[in-house]
Amino acid sequence: MLEQKTIEIIKSTVPVLEKHGETITTRFYQLMFGNHPELLNIFNHANQKQGRQQKALAGTVYAAAMYIDNLEAILPVVKQIAHKHRSLGIKPEHYPIVGKHLLLAIKDVLGDAATDEIIDAWGQAYNLIADAFISVEAEMYEEAATQDGGWDGFRNFVVDRKVVESDVITSFYLKPEDKKGIATFIPGQYISIKMEIGGEEFTHIRQYSLSDAPGRDYYRISVKREAGTENPDGMVSNYLHDDVKEGDLLKVSAPAGDFILDTEKNTPVVLLSGGVGLTPMMSMLKTLVEIQPSREVTFVHAAANSNVHALRYEVEELSKLETVKSFFFYDSPTEEDRMNNRFDVEGYITREWLEDKVSVDNADFYFCGPVPFMKAINRSLKDLGVKEDRIHFEFFGPMGNLEE
Ligand SMILES: Cc1cc2nc3c(=O)[nH]c(=O)nc-3n(C[C@H](O)[C@H](O)[C@H](O)COP(=O)(O)OP(=O)(O)OC[C@H]3O[C@@H](n4cnc5c(N)ncnc54)[C@H](O)[C@@H]3O)c2cc1C
Ligand code: HEM
Numbered sequence: 001m002l003e004q005k006t007i008e009i010i011k012s013t014v015p016v017l018e019k020h021g022e023t024i025t026t027r028f029y030q031l032m033f034g035n036h037p038e039l040l041n042i043f044n045h046a047n048q049k050q051g052r053q054q055k056a057l058a059g060t061v062y063a064a065a066m067y068i069d070n071l072e073a074i075l076p077v078v079k080q081i082a083h084k085h086r087s088l089g090i091k092p093e094h095y096p097i098v099g100k101h102l103l104l105a106i107k108d109v110l111g112d113a114a115t116d117e118i119i120d121a122w123g124q125a126y127n128l129i130a131d132a133f134i135s136v137e138a139e140m141y142e143e144a145a146t147q148d149g150g151w152d153g154f155r156n157f158v159v160d161r162k163v164v165e166s167d168v169i170t171s172f173y174l175k176p177e178d179k180k181g182i183a184t185f186i187p188g189q190y191i192s193i194k195m196e197i198g199g200e201e202f203t204h205i206r207q208y209s210l211s212d213a214p215g216r217d218y219y220r221i222s223v224k225r226e227a228g229t230e231n232p233d234g235m236v237s238n239y240l241h242d243d244v245k246e247g248d249l250l251k252v253s254a255p256a257g258d259f260i261l262d263t264e265k266n267t268p269v270v271l272l273s274g275g276v277g278l279t280p281m282m283s284m285l286k287t288l289v290e291i292q293p294s295r296e297v298t299f300v301h302a303a304a305n306s307n308v309h310a311l312r313y314e315v316e317e318l319s320k321l322e323t324v325k326s327f328f329f330y331d332s333p334t335e336e337d338r339m340n341n342r343f344d345v346e347g348y349i350t351r352e353w354l355e356d357k358v359s360v361d362n363a364d365f366y367f368c369g370p371v372p373f374m375k376a377i378n379r380s381l382k383d384l385g386v387k388e389d390r391i392h393f394e395f396f397g398p399m400g401n402l403e404e
Pocket of ligand 1: 044046049208223227237276394
């Protein structure tokens with residue numbers, strides 16, 4: 001436990017660090033990657049360039065510091081991040097590297113204002129926060145490796161089938177190279193893929209939600225090609241689409257993530273997705289039909305039009321069950337879409353529509369999609385009085401704030 005004086009120093013300096021938050025963490029990454037370029041094999045370079053990861057890490061360290069005398073209170077957040085760390089392969093030996101460079105960066109940016117006493121207090125605080133992560137992650141590593149069909153780190157999977165689902169989304173069916181069993185997962189969870197790309201100095205790790213139900217002898221992921229307009233094309237998604245062929249090997253870590261379907265409940269479920277955000281919802285929908293066929297499910301998917309609308313036939317098949325209703329929203333339908341009635345509603349999902357069509361009073365809501373989509377859904381649900389414990393969502397990138 002920290003001394004009271006140390007706790008006071010930390011809490012009183014949090015606002016100063018918050019003010020310089022991004023400057024400090026930008027400097028931190030420069031210093032750390034300068035001394036440890038091997039860490040570029042783990043970190044997402046595009047997130048770095050867009051400053052997204054900077055915000056996530058800075059925000060969490062300061063939030064944690066405010067709770068330094070009661071870290072239990074932020075355990076759910078620690079667990080969420082720990083899932084991602086475990087999936088990426090972050091190990092205890094990485095923590096002192098981050099700690100050392102964070103303190104160096106604080107000293108660098110604050111100059112004389114960062115007295116030895118302040119730096120010492122933050123060193124102690126960081127170690128406590130790091131210990132909390134390390135112990136949660138140790139349990140997760142243990143579970144990932146020892147469960148039935150589980151494994152440690154990255155395991156080779158063969159691309160058994162590659163299926164084009166729309167103009168921009170392709171599914172990959174992955175089977176283990178060793179032909180042994182694979183760990184089960186909870187619908188909503190993701191795997192990480194570590195990609196070695198010819199000509200690239202570093203490996204690139206990305207997460208992909210599992211888009212089929214558990215209990216198969218494969219994992220399915222469905223990947224959207226991220227085409228950059230002004231920016232470079234997405235590295236891994238384009239490589240998967242263009243270069244990875246059936247029979248190729250991919251390195252995969254065991255399923256992770258705390259965005260999970262609660263099948264203990266029997267109340268209605270509403271699954272809302274925008275674009276490729278439908279992947280975890282597909283896993284949830286399939287599972288609900290398989291193991292809770294009497295549960296009321298509403299599947300709502302928003303896409304630009306049928307050209308980019310993936311997995312529609314699977315959803316239509318599953319919607320034959322009386323308890324499952326599905327709705328497709330297109331914001332830019334083609335003439336053909338209109339002629340063939342390929343969508344239910346033109347435009348975006350609105351609060352009024354939700355109020356009219358779904359069980360706002362008792363349903364659990366799961367959603368995923370582009371951040372503006374997620375903000376709009378979150379706002380609508382809050383306006384309709386849905387409490388936080390019935391709102392569940394996943395970011396397909398560093399976690400952010402939907403209330404901003
Ligand atoms: C939990 C989770 C689940 C996910 N599930 C899925 C899924 O089921 N399906 C799926 O398709 N994706 C999913 N994702 C997203 C996926 O992990 C990747 O982020 C996505 O495939 C893009 O990776 P990439 O390597 O192609 O693009 P990156 O190279 O990482 O680039 C990302 C974006 O940044 C832009 N960019 C690149 N370089 C720069 C630069 N220098 N400056 C500015 N912008 C730049 C690119 O144009 C691109 O739009 C998930 C993510 C998470 C966190
Ligand atoms: C107490 C220390 C740490 C904190 C508070 C922290 C916090 C975070 C947060 C908030 C995220 C984003 C999670 C998400 O969006 O889901 C994240 C992701 C990540 N963390 Fe940590 N982290 C810590 C330590 C480390 C260490 C020691 C490493 C490895 C050297 C590391 C590597 C990563 C990587 C690679 C990601 C994925 C995002 C990306 O690649 O851009 N973290 N961390």
